[in-house]
Amino acid sequence: MSDAQPRQPRYRTLPEKVGSIVLAFEAIVVFLAGLSIFGLKALPDGVPQWWGIVAGAVMAVLMILTSGLLRHRWGLALGWVLQIIxxxxxFFVPAILFVTLVFGGMWVYATIGGARIERRISAQRAAAAAETD
Structure with a gap:
């Protein structure tokens, strides 16, 4: 038998945890929005309608991948870019604005509010550690 201790999992910040949940659920809705663009034939003339499905699928995959990259600053920036896209x-289906407002609001809370809460927790831990010294 080995006396090796199990490795501690990496600490995940609150923006990383909540942001990944938001992006994962948004990926499903964005894929369905792509299907809506296809079904409503909302793309301009000259653009094949199947590009709506492709765009929705690509965005969904990018959101899933980005949810795993939120530990990096550029991963958070990529998440903001995906929200803008x-x-x-x-412009194609106005109802997507509702999706943007709902998930965009959750994304803002996850990133900005989560970072604020994370800073407060870190300060409380530092104060508690200073008291025990």
Missing amino acids: TALGA
Whole structure:
């Protein structure tokens, strides 16, 4: 038998945890929005309608991949870019603006509010550690 201790899992910040949940659920809705663009034939003339499905699928995959990259600053920036691209979909189907507002609001809370809460928790832990010294 080995006396090796199990490795501690990496600490995940609150923006990383909540942001990944938001992006994962948004990926499902964005794929369905792509299907809506296809079904409503909302793309301009000259653009094949199946591009709506492709765009929805690509955005969904990018959101799933980005949810695993939120530990990096550029992963958070990529998440913001994906939110903007999703908002641009409202030019084709105005109802996508509702999706953007709902998930965009959750994304703002996950990233900005989560970072604020994370800073407060870190300060409380530092104060508790200073008291025990």
